[in-house]
Amino acid sequence: MRWMWIDRVIAFEPRKRLVAVKNVSLAEEHLHQHFAAEGALAPCPVMPSSLILEGMAQTAGILVGSVHDFREKVVLAKVASATFERDIHPGETLRYDATIERMDDMGASTVGIVDRYSFVDNAWAPVGRIELMFSHLDQNRAGTEFPEENFVFGENFRTLLEGAGLRKFTRL
Template identity: 30%
Template sequence: MDIQWIMRSLRQRYPFLMVDRVLEHEPDRRIKGIKLVTINEPYFAGHFPDEPVMPGVMIVEAMTQTAGLIYSDAESGYLVALNNVKFTRFVTPGDVLVIEAEALERVGPFAKARVRATVDGQEVSRAEISYKFMSRGRE
């Protein structure tokens, strides 16, 4: 699934769109996507100029967006909880962040996914992420 499908499915836009491509997708079951990490990312100007490292919060955002695409039938998803978040390696410009997620449960408007991010086959982060899905414009 290309960037056009991703942009139809997610509300985020530059500089917060953190999924570049979906490689595999089984709706309501699992997904595998990538984020191409380039030196042109706006956060690298200040994190850190002499030794650029992707902020953990941006890794989590990429994981959250990718995992949320498992539930591509939902109109709009919002992050409601992060559990068991771990960071195990730095992500730097030139890395390809591969994000794999599996659905854990979905009850009414709530859903949970287990997510793992890797670079070159080495884990950089993992988490359990919970969402609330609703129609756009509703709170």
């Protein structure tokens, strides 16, 4: 099973920027464990920072992969930095805004800004900033076989792109 931590692509500037959103719902099982009720403490469901980071990695990875029409196997090579200013709760929407800082044959570096929309406050607010580095496996490990199922660019990914009107990329 491939976990998708973005729901929809809302903006795309080829070779530059991709923006995606994730609606956080109490129906998501991981929220019941993070943080569950304990003793006299009431439950306080919060989206784990690691999953917020994964959502940005998927957003930025799609952007990096799109540069070469998804012909390269793109993998997350390094989390250069990640800072988070606030927790994310059910009922809020995350917005991942990824931009490419550097791109070459071996990989790319990206910067991502994460915001959240609270329907209670009726406003966007900053959540954090994430700097990621990606590697092109085909360039860096030429001759090595890598199973296709290990990469994000599968059927769910195609459906996500098609829903965003990016049909050009769904014929992989």
